[in-house]
Amino acid sequence: MKINQYLDSTYLKTPAQSGLTEEQTFEKVRELTDEAIAYNFKEVMIRPNYVKLIKDYLTAENSEVLVGTVIGFHEGTYSLEAKLAEANQAVADGVDELDYVINYEAFKSGDLDLVEKEFVEGTKLGLHFGKTVKWIIEIAALTDSQIADLTASIWKWAQENFEEKDFAKIFVKSSTGFYITEGGKPNGATFEGVKIMLDNAGKLPVKAAGGVKTPDDAEKMITLGIQRIGTSAAKALLGEGEAGTGY
């Protein structure tokens, strides 16, 4: 199975998280981008501060690799205004796809109005500029029934606010890859969690992100029905290099 075009090749660690310097971090992002060009990956998924430099670099290289960035990363608890400001800046910098972290804590505490509002406004902003949006629901923070409810709510809000032609540009995404779990519980895209998302997402595409580490994992996710995989080990998913190794 040729999976290159399913892959959002991802590097999201800040210098504080990786222990690298700013310069080394940018070097990593550049390497990730060169690899994405060489392997014809769908997208590079990077922090907002690199969007402009990397978009300009890809344009100069005549590359079709897309640039995606994360909004409200990684906790999702930022205000709607802060998320929209970050998204607007990313659009001005040339981003192709916006991966928003939904305010899943607000959802868990029952503030559905807040979550609906940010979904509608954030999606509107992206679609207005012709961008794809993805909503990260952080499945490791949710019970199975919360995964089902939040995904179904997103599908309901999409139908109420957007048109059929837009649905392919509104993803539901599983995880940030940064959520801290206890007792070795997986923090990323489990097959079970992703299956629940797929069962409740209606016509919206699903992105599995976090913890997809081997060619088998990738193939299984694609067979389940996902449209995109977010991974910091894109080459390993092609069976190149050691399984699970990457950025």
Ligand SMILES: O=C[C@H](O)COP(=O)(O)O
């Ligand atoms: O797509 C987003 C994730 O941050 C990638 O997670 P990963 O390092 O487990 O592949």
